[in-house]
Amino acid sequence: xxxxxxxxxxxxxxxxxxxxxxxxxxxxxxxxxxxxxxxxxxxxxxxxxxxxxxxxxxxxxxxxxxxxxxxxxxxxxxxxxxxxxxxxxxxxxxxxxxxxxxxxxxxxxxxxxxxxxxxxxxxxxxxxxxxxxxxxxxxxxxxxxxxxxxxxxxxxxxxxxxxxxxxxxxxxxxxxxxxxxxxxxxxxxxxxxxxxxxxxxxxxxxxxxxxxxxxxxxxx
Amino acid sequence: xxxxxxxxxxxxxxxxxxxxxxxxxxxxxxxxxxxxxxxxxxxxxxxxxxxxxxxxxxxxxxxxxxxxxxxxxxxxxxxxxxxxxxxxxxxxxxxxxxxxxxxxxxxxxxxxxxxxxxxxxxxxxxxxxxxxxxxxxxxxxxxxxxxxxxxxxxxxxxxxxxxxxxxxxxxxxxxxxxxxxxxxxxxxxxxxxxxxxxxxxxxxxxxxxxxxxxxxxxxx
DNA sequence: GTCTATAATTAGATAGAC
DNA sequence: GTCTATCTAATTATAGAC
Numbered sequence: 160x161x162x163x164x165x166x167x168x169x170x171x172x173x174x175x176x177x178x179x180x181x182x183x184x185x186x187x188x189x190x191x192x193x194x195x196x197x198x199x200x201x202x203x204x205x206x207x208x209x210x211x212x213x214x215x216x217x218x219x220x221x222x223x224x225x226x227x228x229x230x231x232x233x234x235x236x237x238x239x240x241x242x243x244x245x246x247x248x249x250x251x252x253x254x255x256x257x258x259x260x261x262x263x264x265x266x267x268x269x270x271x272x273x274x275x276x277x278x279x280x281x282x283x284x285x286x287x288x289x290x291x292x293x294x295x296x297x298x299x300x301x302x303x304x305x306x307x308x309x310x311x312x313x314x315x316x317x318x319x320x321x322x323x324x325x326x327x328x329x330x331x332x333x334x335x336x337x338x339x340x341x342x343x344x345x346x347x348x349x350x351x352x353x354x355x356x357x358x359x360x361x362x363x364x365x366x367x368x369x370x371x372x373x374x375x376x377x378x379x
Numbered sequence: 380x381x382x383x384x385x386x387x388x389x390x391x392x393x394x395x396x397x398x399x400x401x402x403x404x405x406x407x408x409x410x411x412x413x414x415x416x417x418x419x420x421x422x423x424x425x426x427x428x429x430x431x432x433x434x435x436x437x438x439x440x441x442x443x444x445x446x447x448x449x450x451x452x453x454x455x456x457x458x459x460x461x462x463x464x465x466x467x468x469x470x471x472x473x474x475x476x477x478x479x480x481x482x483x484x485x486x487x488x489x490x491x492x493x494x495x496x497x498x499x500x501x502x503x504x505x506x507x508x509x510x511x512x513x514x515x516x517x518x519x520x521x522x523x524x525x526x527x528x529x530x531x532x533x534x535x536x537x538x539x540x541x542x543x544x545x546x547x548x549x550x551x552x553x554x555x556x557x558x559x560x561x562x563x564x565x566x567x568x569x570x571x572x573x574x575x576x577x578x579x580x581x582x583x584x585x586x587x588x589x590x591x592x593x594x595x596x597x598x599x
Numbered sequence: 600g601t602c603t604a605t606a607a608t609t610a611g612a613t614a615g616a617c
Numbered sequence: 618g619t620c621t622a623t624c625t626a627a628t629t630a631t632a633g634a635c
Contacts, residue, residue: 183618183619197510198421198510198511199419199421199507199508200421200422201418201419201420201421201422202420202421202511204609204610204611205610205611205612206609206610206611214619214620215619215620215621216611216612217612217613217614217618217619217620217621217622218618218619218620220611220612220613221618221619222618225611225612226611226612280510283506283507283509283510284507285567286503286506286507286562286566286567287419287503287504287506287507287508288419288507289503289566289567289568290417290418290500290503291418291422293568296566296567296568297567297568297571297572299567300563300567300568300569300573301572304563304567304569305569305573308573323583323586324582324583324586325579325582325583327575327579328575328579328580328582328583329583329586329587331556331559331560331575331580331583332552332556332580332583332584332587334559335555335556335558335559335560335563335580336551336552336555336556336559338555338559338562338563339551339554339555339556339558339559340551340555342506342558342562343520343524343555343558346506346509346516347505347506347509347516347517347519347520347524348509348513348516348517348520349520349524349525351517352517352521353520353525353528355547355548355551359545359547359548360548360551360552360555362544362545362548363543363544363545363548363549363551363552364552366543366544366549366591367549367552367587367588367590367591368587370587370590370591370593370594371586371587371590371591373590373594374590374593374594403600403601424627424628424629425628425629425630426627426628426629434601435601435602435603436629436630437600437601437602437603437604437630437631437632438600438601438602440629440630440631441600441601442600445629445630446629446630
């Protein structure tokens with residue numbers, strides 16, 4: 160997204176092709192994703208990326224202006240890659256579900272994301288570099304976090320029977336407890352000495368939402 | 380905690396003392412806290428720390444073995460500094476409160492933490508460096524996160540009237556939605572285009588807990 | 600412990616041949 | 618676009634004088 164799309168010379172490198180044909184640029188991007196997501200921006204050297212991509216360093220600079228541009232490009236790449244946008248039809252289907260099934264489906268979507276090691280590394284790096292690259296943090300929030308938030312917030316807004324005074328805040332409690340679980344259990348390693356199953360968080364969350372539903376039924 | 384306590388030579392530097400007397404080691408630590416928390420581990424150079432501390436680089440190496448040891452020392456310093464342990468009396472007092480007031484007090488404690496720029500930077504750096512320094516991530520989790528978690532989890536365990544099947548998971552929902560708010564609103568900059576007041580999160584959380592309480596009263 | 604000076608290595612980036 | 622070779626500046630770390 161930062162640089163032009165990769166419709167360049169597939170032919171040349173396809174000849175050597177040990178695996179599937181990959182342009183040099185593609186090699187660089189793949190290597191950069193691996194090294195940057197592992198070591199962060201400052202922790203990554205262009206030498207290391209070149210070695211990992213099996214390419215000489217000057218080649219990188221013929222595709223990317225400098226280190227910052229390469230970093231921004233790969234963060235954008237990984238951020239967009241994982242986010243297949245939902246169709247309006249699917250969203251409408253979600254909104255038609257009862258609260259417990261809605262939470263269930265929302266968690267399934269999150270589970271798929273969080274099981275990817277690449278995604279966890281992305282979250283870690285985006286947070287870690289958020290001071291030096293605030294635009295990338297913003298991109299991440301808009302592309303990833305807000306997607307889930309608006310989905311949940313939209314649901315809570317429509318379902319008046321829950322009588323939630325602040326749908327966005329409630330949506331945040333759902334999505335936030337998911338993200339927080341990922342950070343403290345997986346990224347910070349909490350699971351090693353105080354394990355908490357993700358499913359148990361979901362169940363506890365449903366307990367609370369169900370109570371809210373039951374309360375409002377009674378008050379009728 | 381990593382290095383020996385600082386009960387060394389206060390006298391020598393107290394003579395020059397423009398401000399309050401500070402040993403060279405203290406100067407180094409203060410400067411290192413500032414620079415490391417701003418730029419992360421790899422993003423920080425020993426030159427920069429030395430300049431910030433108004434000390435020559437070799438002096439740093441006479442107090443700390445290498446860059447890693449200095450980094451670990453300052454992360455431990457900042458982590459412990461903010462965490463004044465609660466007395467058993469205070470904890471007992473907390474446990475005697477009704478749910479809404481307990482949540483209120485819990486949030487106040489979190490607010491004090493989160494309003495400190497240093498604390499936010501600590502969280503960002505600990506997450507960002509969690510791959511290279513997993514022991515520091517572990518220290519942070521044990522010292523900071525688990526403290527709040529166990530406080531809330533202990534409360535939920537004692538208050539049977541809430542009929543929570545999994546107190547730890549519910550405690551996670553409370554603390555997790557706080558931490559997640561800090562990350563996506565403050566650290567990732569979400570407040571700039573999708574503001575969400577922290578107090579609104581607390582209110583929404585109380586809504587859910589209150590509903591749980593009301594439900595269980597009705598079922599009697 | 601603190602400084603001067605410097606070693607040894609590596610960083611990001613480029614010029615020029617092909 | 619890709620490589621060889623290289624430049625400059627910055628990096629971590631230390632040896633030795635005081």
